[in-house]
Amino acid sequence: MPGGRRTVVPMTAPPPSPSILVVEDDPTIAGLVGMLFRKEGFATTVLRDGRAALAHVAREAPASAAILDVMLPYADGLAVTQAIRADARWAGVPVVVLSARTAPVDQERARQAGASEVMAKPFHPQQLLAAVRRLSGGGGA
Amino acid sequence: MSVHAALEAAQWFFLGYVVLLHLAYFALDAIALHVIGREVEATAGNVLPTAFSGLEPPITLLVPAYNEEATIAASLWSLLQLEYPSFEIVVVNDGSRDRTLQVLVEEFGLEPFPEAYRISIPTRPVRAIYRAARFPTLRVIDKENGGKADALNAATNAARCPLVCVVDADSVLQRDSLQRIVRPLLGDPTVVAAGGTIRLANGCRVSEGFVEKVDLPKSWLARIQEVEYLRAFLFGRLGWSPMNALLIISGAFGVFRKQALVEAGGYRTATIGEDMELVVRLHRQHRLARRPYRIVYVPDPLCWTEAPESLTVLRSQRIRWQRGLLESLAANRQLLFHRRGGAPGWLAFPVMLLFEAIGPVVELSGWVLSVLAVLLGGLAWQAVAALLVAALGLSLLLSVSALLLEEMSFHFYERPRQSLALLGAIALENLGYRQLTAWWRLLAILQWASRRKARWGTMQRSAAWQGKKE
Amino acid sequence: MGTVPASELMVQVALAIGLASLVLAGGMVLRILAMRRRRLRRQARVDRFLEVWRPRVYEAALGEPPQALPPLAAEDDVTFLLLWNQVQEGLRGPPRAGLNKLARTVGARIIALRRLDDADPTARLLSLRTLGHFGQVEDFERVAGYLDDRSPPIALAAARALARLDPRRAADALWPRLLSRRDWSMAQVATTFQEVEAARIGEALLQALPTLSPPDLQRLLPLVSLLDDARADVVVATLLATAQDPDNLAGALRHARSPALLDDVVRLARHPEWPVRTQAAAALGRLGDPSNRRLLIELLSDPQWWVRYRAAQALAAGRFGSREALGALSEVLPDRFARDMLAHVLAEGAR
Numbered sequence: 001m002p003g004g005r006r007t008v009v010p011m012t013a014p015p016p017s018p019s020i021l022v023v024e025d026d027p028t029i030a031g032l033v034g035m036l037f038r039k040e041g042f043a044t045t046v047l048r049d050g051r052a053a054l055a056h057v058a059r060e061a062p063a064s065a066a067i068l069d070v071m072l073p074y075a076d077g078l079a080v081t082q083a084i085r086a087d088a089r090w091a092g093v094p095v096v097v098l099s100a101r102t103a104p105v106d107q108e109r110a111r112q113a114g115a116s117e118v119m120a121k122p123f124h125p126q127q128l129l130a131a132v133r134r135l136s137g138g139g140g141a
Numbered sequence: 142m143s144v145h146a147a148l149e150a151a152q153w154f155f156l157g158y159v160v161l162l163h164l165a166y167f168a169l170d171a172i173a174l175h176v177i178g179r180e181v182e183a184t185a186g187n188v189l190p191t192a193f194s195g196l197e198p199p200i201t202l203l204v205p206a207y208n209e210e211a212t213i214a215a216s217l218w219s220l221l222q223l224e225y226p227s228f229e230i231v232v233v234n235d236g237s238r239d240r241t242l243q244v245l246v247e248e249f250g251l252e253p254f255p256e257a258y259r260i261s262i263p264t265r266p267v268r269a270i271y272r273a274a275r276f277p278t279l280r281v282i283d284k285e286n287g288g289k290a291d292a293l294n295a296a297t298n299a300a301r302c303p304l305v306c307v308v309d310a311d312s313v314l315q316r317d318s319l320q321r322i323v324r325p326l327l328g329d330p331t332v333v334a335a336g337g338t339i340r341l342a343n344g345c346r347v348s349e350g351f352v353e354k355v356d357l358p359k360s361w362l363a364r365i366q367e368v369e370y371l372r373a374f375l376f377g378r379l380g381w382s383p384m385n386a387l388l389i390i391s392g393a394f395g396v397f398r399k400q401a402l403v404e405a406g407g408y409r410t411a412t413i414g415e416d417m418e419l420v421v422r423l424h425r426q427h428r429l430a431r432r433p434y435r436i437v438y439v440p441d442p443l444c445w446t447e448a449p450e451s452l453t454v455l456r457s458q459r460i461r462w463q464r465g466l467l468e469s470l471a472a473n474r475q476l477l478f479h480r481r482g483g484a485p486g487w488l489a490f491p492v493m494l495l496f497e498a499i500g501p502v503v504e505l506s507g508w509v510l511s512v513l514a515v516l517l518g519g520l521a522w523q524a525v526a527a528l529l530v531a532a533l534g535l536s537l538l539l540s541v542s543a544l545l546l547e548e549m550s551f552h553f554y555e556r557p558r559q560s561l562a563l564l565g566a567i568a569l570e571n572l573g574y575r576q577l578t579a580w581w582r583l584l585a586i587l588q589w590a591s592r593r594k595a596r597w598g599t600m601q602r603s604a605a606w607q608g609k610k611e
Numbered sequence: 612m613g614t615v616p617a618s619e620l621m622v623q624v625a626l627a628i629g630l631a632s633l634v635l636a637g638g639m640v641l642r643i644l645a646m647r648r649r650r651l652r653r654q655a656r657v658d659r660f661l662e663v664w665r666p667r668v669y670e671a672a673l674g675e676p677p678q679a680l681p682p683l684a685a686e687d688d689v690t691f692l693l694l695w696n697q698v699q700e701g702l703r704g705p706p707r708a709g710l711n712k713l714a715r716t717v718g719a720r721i722i723a724l725r726r727l728d729d730a731d732p733t734a735r736l737l738s739l740r741t742l743g744h745f746g747q748v749e750d751f752e753r754v755a756g757y758l759d760d761r762s763p764p765i766a767l768a769a770a771r772a773l774a775r776l777d778p779r780r781a782a783d784a785l786w787p788r789l790l791s792r793r794d795w796s797m798a799q800v801a802t803t804f805q806e807v808e809a810a811r812i813g814e815a816l817l818q819a820l821p822t823l824s825p826p827d828l829q830r831l832l833p834l835v836s837l838l839d840d841a842r843a844d845v846v847v848a849t850l851l852a853t854a855q856d857p858d859n860l861a862g863a864l865r866h867a868r869s870p871a872l873l874d875d876v877v878r879l880a881r882h883p884e885w886p887v888r889t890q891a892a893a894a895l896g897r898l899g900d901p902s903n904r905r906l907l908i909e910l911l912s913d914p915q916w917w918v919r920y921r922a923a924q925a926l927a928a929g930r931f932g933s934r935e936a937l938g939a940l941s942e943v944l945p946d947r948f949a950r951d952m953l954a955h956v957l958a959e960g961a962r
Contacts, residue, residue, distance in 0.1 A: 026190060028665075028697040035669045051349070071224065073316070074349055100192070124704040125673060149621070156625055185732035186764035188693060189700065189740070194801035196833050257948070257955040259916045277959070327796030328763075527625035534632030541636040541643075548643045552650060560643065 018136065019043040019063040023053040023080060024098070025072050029121075033067060036125050037132075050075025054083050062090045064136040067128070069121075070099040070110070078113040085114035094135035098123060148514050152524055155507040156531060162496045163535040169380025170542050176383055177549055180440050183324075191224070191320065199227040200323060200396070201300035205292035206232055206310040210240045213310055214248040219350025220308070221276060225319040228306075229278040231296040236265075236286030245281055250274035262294040262407035270299070289392070290408035290415035297407060300399055307416075309393045313342055313352055313445040321442035322396050325435075332435045333401040333423060336390035337442035338374050340551075341367050345445065352445050355553045357562055362455065364566035365574050366448040368540050375546040378438035386484035387436050388424065388469075388493060392416035394444035401434075412472065414465015421469050424485040425476040440550055456581050463585035467498055501582035508576065533571050540567040660687045664694060671713035672698050672706040680716065688722050689729075692737040695719065699744050707744075714745045727753070736768050743772030751776050755784050763794045770803045782811035786819075789834075790827055797833040813842035820849055825856035832862035844869040851875040857884035864890035870898045880906055885915040892918055896925025904931045908940070911949035919948060923956035934960075 020042045024030040027048075034046040045063070047053050051074035066084060068077035077097055084090045097115040099106060110118045116135050119128060202220060206213055213232075220230055234242045245251055251271035258267060265287035273279040282295050297305060304326060306319065322337045343358035358364050381387045392415065405423055408415045420436060427434040449455040470477075470493060476486045477494070511528065514520035544563060547553070554560060663681060671677065683691055699710055714720070723738040723746070739757060742750050754776065757769035766788075773781035789800065812834060823831070828850075835843050843866055850863035851872060860879060864887065867876060876898070880891040892910050895903050910922035926937055934957060941953040 026701070028694070029701045031665060032669050032672065032698065032701065035666065036673055039673070073222075073351070076222070122701050122703045125702060125706060126704070152621060156621060160628065182732040182762050183764065185736045185762070186768070188733055188737075189696060192802050194798050196798040196801045196836065198798075255951070255954040255958050257916070257920070257951040272958075327798055328794050523622050524625075527622040527629070530629030531625040531632075532629075534629035534636070538632040538636045538639075541639045545639050545643055548646050552647070555647070555651065557644070560640070560647075564640070 017041065017043055018065075019045070020132065021053070021056065021063040021066040022046045023048070023050070023067070023072060023077065024069040025049055026069070029069075032125070033128070036129060040129060049073040050077070050080050053080045057083050057087055057090050062087075062093050065094045065096065065132045067096045067098065067132070068115075070097060070101075078110060078115075081110070081113040081115050094132070096128065096131055096135070148510075148520050151507075151510055152520070152528065155503070155511075156528060158503055158507075159528075159532050159535065162500070163539060165492050165496065166376070166539055167542075170376045170539070170546075171380075172383060173376035173379035173546060174542075174549075176379060177440070177546060180379075181550065184321075184441050191317070193226045195226060197226050197320075198304050198323070198327070199229070199302040200225065200304045200306050200319060201296075201302040201399070202228060202230045202306050202308055202319075203293055203296035203300065204230060204232045204308055204310055205235055205289050205296065206237065206241055207235045207286070207289070207292070208237045208239045208241060209310045210237070210244050213241055214244055215350045216310055216312070217245075217249065217279070219313065221279070222316060222350075223314065223319045224316045225323075227302075228319065229280070229300075229302060231299050232279070232281045232310075233292040233296045234281060234283045235288070235292040236284060242281070242283055246271070249276060249279060251281055254280065256280070256299065259298055261298050261403045264291050264295040264298070267295060288410055288415075290410045290412070293392075293415070294407040294410070297399065297402055303399055304396060305399045305402060306396045307392055307394070308444070309446065311447060312393045313347060313350060314394065315352070315443050318394070318442040318444060322394070322439060324441075325437045325439055326396060326398065329435065331433050332398075332437060333427075334390055334395065334397045334420065334436045336378065336387070336395045336438050337444055338378075338440050338551075339370060339391050339393050339444050339446055340374075340553075341370060341448045342445035343367075343448050343450065347445070357554070357559050358448070360450055361566060361569055362452070363448050363450055364562060365570045366455075368543065368563060368566050368570060370448075371543040371547050372540060374438075375440070375543050375550065379440060379546075381489055382436075382438040384484040384488065385435055385437075386424075386489035387438050388421050388485065388489050389417045390420050390436070390438075391444075393446050394442070409472065412465065412468040413461055414469050417465055418469035418472055421473040421476065421485075421490075425473045428476065428481050428483050428485060429479065431481060443551075455578075459578050459581045460585040460588070463498075463501070463582040464589050466493065467586065467589045470494060470498060498586075501579040501586065504579045505576070505583055536571050536575075537567055540570070656686065657690050660690050661694065664691065668694055668698050668710070668713065671709040672702060674705060674709050677713070677716065683717055688726060689731070689734045689737060691717065692719065692722065692726070692734075692741050696737055696740050696744070711745055714741075720745055720747070720750075724750070724753070727757075732762060732765060735765055739765065739768040739772045743768075743775040746772065746776055748777055751780060758784060758788055763792070763799070766792065767795065767799055767803055770800075774803060779811060782815060786812075786815045789831060790823075797830070801834065801837060813838045813846065816846055817842075817849070820846070821853075825854075825859055828854070828859050829856070829862060832859065832866075835863075835866040840868055844871070848872060848875070851879070857882065857887050860884075861886040861890040864894050867894045868898060870900070873898060873900070873903075877903065877906065880910065885913070885918055888913060888915070889917045889921050892921035892925050896921070896928040896930075899925065899930060901931060907931065908944075908949075911944065911952060912946040916952075919952040920956070923952045926953070927956050927960055 018041065020037050022030065022033050022037070022044060024033060024046070025048050030046050030048060034044050037044045045056065047056060050072040054075055057080070068080055070077040081095050081097065084093055084095055094116040095114065096117045096119055097110045098119050098121050099110065100121045102120045107118045117131050119131065204220070217230065217232065232245065234245070250273055252274055254270050254272040256270040258270060265285040267282055267284045269283045271281040271283065280299060282299055284292070284295055293307060304323065306322070308314065318337065322335055325335045326332045341358060341363060342352060343363040344356040345352045346354040358367060378387060395416070401423065405419065405426055409418050412418045423436060449458055470490065476482050477490045479486045511520065511525040515522050515525055544560070667678070667680060695710065695714060699707065719741055723741040726734045726738040729735055739754060742754055746754065751773065754769050754772050758766055760766045760769065770781070770785055773784060789795070816831065816834065835846055838846065847863050847867050850859060851867070852875065854860050854863060860882065864876065864879060876891050876894045879887050880895065882888055882891065888910065892907065895907055907922045907926050911919055913919050913922065927934065937953060938957060941950050941957070944950050944953070
């Protein structure tokens, strides 16, 4: 539960501006997704490995949505998804999982971990944007 | 013949031996320099993200463990993260007397599993087989103590994939090590085994089973070993591999076709250097039967390991290695100068025998004789000094060429102080370290000769280098 | 006793060797330092380049109106190609148009054509990839020349580029190399062929079937997994009826999917070679019907571990009875190996 160390954002109030957490270890894709969402008015946090993501989820206020690559160093995207679902503050955050493998069994695994949507890599930037907008209830500038 | 003439002849002999030894290694060096361009070329595709087609052959990782309670969990967590489409892990608890098995059960939620265990290679009895509840690809075999070779054989029995990758419980791999080491076996069915590069983790920052930052070890003892490893791999292996005469694939990281391993009879339990013995045996069996095969070294895939930081542990390691070398050669002596022996029988084996196996005897007796001769007035100190200069110079040249190969391939060192430290290590190596290890290896030869049964020296586990687990 | 003149020679020889070695070693150290300095400088240049150009390429990919671009220096050619290809391969859809426009502005095709013969293999590889994305049909011949390059990654990059430039001609050009290039693994080839019309491959494979030698056939069989079901069935049916080599029969069985092949599968379940029986058992799990249950139970007692294993997995797949029924079966089977294997497989599927 939130402690006294950081400013507590009440769960009922909407976040000041739409924010997004992107976790991707490939620097090119990470930079691209970061720029995509920044241009659309999201406060964007880009992290490069699963461990940093887990730490972020434990410490920071929830974002409007999260985009996670599956193959991440230290803790994969599905583990981060599970952590998000298990955290009291982040539990309702929509999660889009990016995966190079799209066989039904992989999609099933992602959904069981708690992913809201699974998107294939290589991905369509506008589709990703639309999915995030749709899942987070129409945020954005 | 007068004593004097005998001494002089001996001096010429030692000079000749030193020159010959270095000529052989320079030849390997030249081959390595020639080949390294091709190896770097083969990795040109690494700049773009890997796409797996799904047709990659599945691999079983074989992880023998004895008294590894401090590090086994971290190791397995990192192995589970390897980037490869399809692989399974078989850990063998070789009758550990510490809490290795309990740690595994707790960390991974192991449950007993009614495995239909098939005995292709006989081993000491298996007590139970477990499977991890959350990771169906992880299985653990609990068996009575039988040694590393025995453990590997048990793991092979349980392996379901056509390829097996042997790793030590404390090997630290990179995420792409598995996909890189398997490359030679993908398209070429004659390749039966492949080895990768082992480098020292001693100075590196290791976090949760992966190397985050590469740096030189802090202690001079480890730095000297760093140079040794660079020599051993970057031209030791890279030199022999193109001739299909590679006699060693380290047990810390190597890949084999399971069928070839089983047909060869598995690992030999009566020997202490089981990794080398297997490879020499594969050469012998295939060459003598005229079966086409290849055993290769790929510099590209990396495995990091901890080198001994204390003289006691180093001593037991070097004695073990020398005994392993002698046992491997002795068990496969049929290969030496055999009609169908090819490069392994006519080049690699004799070189190993002459320079690695007998080397310590020649080296030490050379020094002892020289010093005695000077003291007794039979020889001028100038002669000994000149010999020293020659030996030092050649050794320095060989080691520096290993540094050059490193710069051409991995180029992990960026700062001048690191190169300076390595040069210092090279100097120190020749002023005492070599002599010390030669003495230990001589002891090993005597031990082997008297056929004393070996006990695998206990290597102190220092958990500190693994980094703190969060 | 003092020094005897004869050993003067030895001293001189030894000293000469020692000093020559020291000099050579010194030269090597200088070479190492020079190489390192060159490399670090090159890396710094790449970092500066990426800082400026990365946002530009992203903008092009995201469809932003193009801003004025800084001039592209020749030394940065390859870095640009790398960045451009990385972004190209990470995205699908409209970004391609934007990226191609950027490539046109910068003259990427000219760069790629120029760098095709570069000494650096990475440059050659990237040039081939770029031509695949952005080349023109007239580049086909030039790229096809690299299909026979000594280096497998480069040859495969050429194959991929050809597949994008002209899928039909690419299939025709690739087919003979599939057989002749022993250094291509089917895994690597499969990534390439996902681009090319699978139809052409299927047809080529079918036509060549009668003429392929058993080892060649064995090499190419994994490609059947790329074909659509209809074509795969035709290939598999032909093989099951005509092939003699047990490895090829086993390989064909591995891809058997259609129930129409059931008769052949049942026949091969009694083949003398165990790899064939193994794959037949696995195939029964995919396309068998309840009447094959008895056969699978027989195979549970096969002398070979793998046949028993696949037979047990087939039984546990669901068509042949519930898990409880199988559990009950494992109690009553007379053969200990069959019981063990069934228990093993049931435990495997227990989550």
